Amino acid sequence: MPELPDVETFRRYLNSTALHKKIAGTHVLDERILGETSRNSLGRFLKGEELEETTRHGKFLFAKAGSRGWLVLHFGMTGELKYQKTSKEEVEYARFTVDFTDDHRLIYSCRRMLGKVDFTDNLKDFAEKQELGPDALDDKVNLEWFSKTLSERNSTLKSFLMNQSIIAGIGNVYSDEIFFRAELHPGIKTSKLKKGDVERLYNCMHEVLEKAIDVQADVERMPEDFLLPHREPEARCPNCGGKIKKETIAGRSSYFCPKCQKK
């Protein structure tokens, strides 16, 4: 589930596997995965270079390829990364590979084709073009900024937190988790929040994202009192034992506890 914690986990995985190796070539297995950069250009930009370092902005992962710029990976809803020996059998739904001269390759897979592979020579320009707000864990997103930005909007909390042009990185699953921890109903209007609510929401956003990164976004390793392990029909609230409710809010299915998260 590629939201901020998942993408951060991919980034660390890439760092521990695919950095500082010479790129022999690249393969685009399905052109529909490409963003603005053509198959040929992508190959030309990457071949002979090494991935030197990585960074992340919201749900976008960037890997610096020599002095030419950055490989851009977005994972859509079903994207994944895998690094393995070239001789190993192909990963299912593999769409793009970076092949290294040491006979290993980095495989980008994406079942539903909603992700994107791209290249950019400037991270700032890229973020602007994508209309990305600051990353949720960026220092800029402090309580003061958060509370000011919240007050300038008038939408549901759900739609606020999932809007990538306001704050980048939070999607459907982790926004539910944040509202659960903050004991706020996802359908509350931003204008209705009291000062204490805003602070709690802000703190829970950090708590949830950091904890999720800690456990490598693995649901099995999430704390038992998180909503995530109980995010399914008929589940019980880990807090009060009540029944978890599913409702469409801002166009997405939202799970919450109607007892703990009042509107």
Place this chain on the structure above:
DNA sequence: TTCCATGTTCCGCA
């Protein structure tokens, strides 16, 4: 077979 799914983008409307 039908419904649903963690992503973004586009369109109509207030």
Place this chain on the structure above:
DNA sequence: TTGCGGAACATGGA
């Protein structure tokens, strides 16, 4: 003009 909510997109999985 801006910004919100819903539909559409692609591809299976339950």
